[in-house]
Amino acid sequence: MKSYTETLYDSYGQEFAVDKVYFENKTDHQHLIIFENAKFGRVMALDGIIQTTEADEFIYHEMLTHVPLMAHGNVKRVLIIGGGDGGMLREVCKHSSVEHITQVEIDDQVVDMCKEYLPNHSGGAYEDPRVHIVIDDGANFVRECPEKYSEKFDVIISDSTDPIGPGDVLFTSDFYENCKKCLAENGILVTQNGVAYMQLDEVITTAKRLQPYFSDQSFYSAAVPTYIGGIMTFAWASDNSALRTVTTEIITQCFEAANIKTRYYNPAIHVASFALPQYILDALATKA
């Protein structure tokens, strides 16, 4: 029986039975694999770290999409950094009020490969006429964006890989500063920020790096089974602190008006996800 062992941590890890390998590439200084697992469906892993699975991706993608979009209440333009598997795009496209979506992916082959091997992630979203795909380094795009394009974004979603590896530039102060410049008034930046219990340093570092550019920054969370070790945190940054504390009633109104079908997200989860465990609050309090 074949298996795939995640190698994120030295002393702890998860293992998947591999029923069938659909795709594997060990060249280009990285190891990418997509395989079938009985519990999680198609699983994609890069450099020994699980990136996404068909079975639990909805939690991650719904939370990075609907929380900022519902909190904002009037999102017209969305920027997705990364997200080559198309899952984020699929969720953003559910919002009929959104008029424009730019997705910046560093490698067009990732998009093609995911369309072929993880078709359920994008679910046809790449064909949506509101979608504009840019092949560029996300950090470079946000650096050049304010000069190149006059229109700003209401929400920026950073759907990056692990900070050790190709996604490292998406965790830098420069990146956060440039994202700020690309955001419209009341704009919100959200980013995947790792599993806090396992990587508390990442939460502290991100908080420190966001602070100079946003008057309100915090985290919200969800547990994604294959991002093991407890809750995953999502960084939240905006200059409008009220957006982080929108009431359940108002979110419910927005959610009903949007008429979106979800499997994890709902208004109660939305509000509750901003509650952070004490160990994270303590870490954030001592970060300076």
Place this chain on the structure above:
Amino acid sequence: MNRITVESTDKAEFYQQMVSQYGSPLLILDCDQLVKQFHALSGALPNIKLYYAIKALPHPAAIQTLDALGAGFDIATTGEIELLRTQGARARQTIHTHPIKRDDDIRNALRFGCTTFVIDNIWELEKFVDYRHRVGLLVRVSFPNPDTPIDLSRKFGCREDEASILIHKAQSLGLHVKGLSFHAGSQCPDSANHVHAIKQCTKIINDVFKNSGKLLSVLDIGGGFPVEYMKKTMDIESFCLPIREALKQLPEHIQIIAEPGRYLSAPAMKSVSSVMGKAKRGDTCWYYLDDGIYGSYSGQLFDHATYPLTIFSDIKETEQAVLAGPTCDSIDVISEQINIPPLSIGDIVVGHQMGAYTSATSTHFNLFDKAKIVVINQPVKSLENILQLNSKT
């Protein structure tokens, strides 16, 4: 001086056949011998996980053969990681043992999936703070060995009394030290230094637990297992017996690992070179081979090895001779002041025990091509094996 065996010309048939098929010079890698070496060492060190030090012979066939036997791999650089990645070796079965690394080296190893690293000083320890939740560290302790050709405790390794300080410092930085490592030397004449090092490491492990409650769980006993070049060496069973005895003193929970390189690979490769020219200079006959000190015989310089050679002749008379390499440099001499039967242009010279630190350190000086490596007896990969390799990480 190299030991030179003269065999009858009919014994050269296999090598001549290889040369006519693949050209000259050649290195012939025999995977069967690799398997035998692995089993011999595993037998002498039962329950000790072997991590092949791929620096000795970083060849895909060697990696595949040892991977199939369940060996792990000892890696030191990003280049070695790339080799393992392309060969489908499992990252969980690797340890990164270079005591000095750049940040990129650490990141590349982590991306590959290797999470065990070696440190021997405070500056190296501090490099891991950013990765502290991901890694497990081994502290390398120095046990100098003046009896070996290469003393691996000169350039690397902390003093015994520094080990517990580093472990304590690591704890305060939130880093996990999981054990100790040492290198008793390369090509050790006996295992006395291994035994000494194990004894001292046992003491460190016990003291650290007694003083701070910190549990260490791994002891890496390095390499140093000898192969026979010119001098008679101890057989592996006799060499390892005192090691096994010494290891009994360790707390029962300690996992022992080792990093053999030379012992596994050296006997698995032979060099085949050809006389490409000859000259009579005084009383001495000079034979210029198509491989030399800048090529496969680089180990005679870098590795302080002297390889046993075989020539093939049916002539009884001998004369004083020199076997030189092909390059323009005078240092490029493999063996001199030897007495051998006369050789003709095109005759073959075979070098033995040439799998470790030979092709690995050969150069392109004079833009001579390096010897081509020909693999024999490679285990045939069944379809199932290929699939398994593909799914490993």
